[in-house]
Amino acid sequence: MIYFDHNATTPIDDRVLDTMLPFLKTFYGNASSLYRPGRIVRSAIDTAREQVAALVGVQAAQIVFTSGGTEANHLALATLDPKSRFAISAIEHPSITEHALHLKSQGHDLAIIDVDADGLITQEAIDKVIHYRPKLVTIMLANNETGAVQKLSQYAMQLRENGITVHTDAVQALGKIPVAFYELGVHLMSLSSHKIYGPKGCGALVFEKSVEIKPVLLGGGQEQGLRAGTENAAAIVGFGKAAELAQAELAQRSEHLLALRKLLEEGLSTIPGLTIFARHADRLPNTVQFGLHEIDGEMLVMKLDQKGFAVSSGSACASGGKEPSFVLTAMGIDPDFAKSAIRVSLGKDNTEAEVIDFINLLKLLVAQR
Ligand SMILES: Cc1ncc(COP(=O)(O)O)c(C=O)c1O
The missing domain is CATH 3.40.640.10 (Type I PLP-dependent aspartate aminotransferase-like (Major domain))
Structure with a gap:
């Protein structure tokens, strides 16, 4: 996984x-x-x-x-x-x-x-x-x-x-x-x-x-x-x-995470109809949340799980419910679109190869919808 x-x-x-x-x-x-x-x-x-x-x-x-x-x-x-x-x-x-x-x-x-x-x-x-x-x-x-x-x-x-x-x-x-x-x-x-x-x-x-x-x-x-x-x-x-x-590893961890996030966002930008939320904000180096037109976020989380990837469809506490994320709706995102949200939050031990595999799989799943 x-x-x-x-x-x-x-x-x-x-x-x-x-x-x-x-x-x-x-x-x-x-x-x-x-x-x-x-x-x-x-x-x-x-x-x-x-x-x-x-x-x-x-x-x-x-x-x-x-x-x-x-x-x-x-x-x-x-x-x-x-x-x-x-x-x-x-x-x-x-x-x-x-x-x-x-x-x-x-x-x-x-x-x-x-x-x-x-x-x-x-x-x-x-x-x-x-x-x-x-x-x-x-x-x-x-x-x-x-x-x-x-x-x-x-x-x-x-x-x-x-x-x-x-x-x-x-x-x-x-x-x-x-x-x-x-x-x-x-x-x-x-x-x-x-x-x-x-x-x-x-x-x-x-x-x-x-x-x-x-x-x-x-x-x-x-x-x-x-x-x-x-x-x-x-x-x-x-x-x-x-x-x-x-404290000892902060600089090294955030540099690594930022490089992975950049790679992830480059890949995501090639997927049609994909929007990165809070795109213009200063964001944590490990976090990317995005929406995909006409995709059910929870369904996609399940398909990704079957293929060995653990991502979230919103916050862990909110997932499991069918309500759109209140964070996204507070940002003025349409509630239906908010339901397509997927959050990827990377960690210090993730690798470039994992990010590349994820993007390839996501492209495949989006093309199959
Ligand atoms: C922003 C934020 N605050 C508070 C909490 C709650 O922390 P804990 O799980 O340690 O109670 C979380 C956990 O998801 C969180 O993301």
């Missing part, structure tokens, strides 16, 4: 797995215990915190480990006081949009920030949201479907100057482009381990110390009292190792 769905999840790196295994077997102590086996685990978690902090340029004390990007997003929105006013972009991941709708039903006041035809937030939309005077704004750094990267640092500065707390979901950007917390100028940032060749079920919220984090899970006081629950030591250690590798 040729795996082209790295925005859904990534395979675990062997070096990450090797780092984790001792914490599943030998070092089973509870990090809160005072005796030696507990202290070994505590020290490994501290190292992981430093590795994740280093990847985004913050101090270790600014990291709260969570069960993943979803929980980090929830923790970020939990900083809101009851019945506050907040805004999210129209293309956020469901872990933001669904939770935002829930908060709205609980009496919060919610505004949606529109995007343009390339999936980008405009200055006009930022001016409008500033006028709305929200307490918090959430803008994802890179979109999971189209790969479009927002001009976040520019907008975060303006929002911050207006006293607005800025949160970004950087889950898809991490490990693919530089993600520097202070350069982005945000107050809160969500990360996930399994998108950077780490284990699933682990993530982090990065926070500026001026922001009061209100824990969602109360209990044993772990994670500086911000996230209770016995630490998932093996996963945290794995996330740390994955972060260390992502």
